[in-house]
Amino acid sequence: MQIHLDQKDARIIGQDLLEYAETLSEALGMDTFRIQEEMQSGDLNHLIITFNYYFGEYIELLDSDHRIGS
Structure with missing residues (x-):
């Protein structure tokens, strides 16, 4: 599964x-x-890296079709 994040608002990404x-x-x-x-x-x-550590096997975080936080 891929999740596309809009990095314009860090607060929303974190939540x-x-x-x-x-x-x-x-x-x-x-x-x-x-x-x-x-x-x-x-x-x-740190939040993104930690998320990837636990869930990177299941979820790929993308921004503008590029992997982030790896």
Whole structure:
């Protein structure tokens, strides 16, 4: 699955990724609270890298048809 992100508004990207992380972690039986806490422990780049660490196998983040946060 691919998710296209509009990088014009970092706040929206962060919130969207936290929501995706909640849904995915619950479906995969992961510790949702710990993952979201880790995602929020840095800046937007950290949030994206952390999301990719946990969910990159299932989700490809794209911006203008290019992979981001790898």
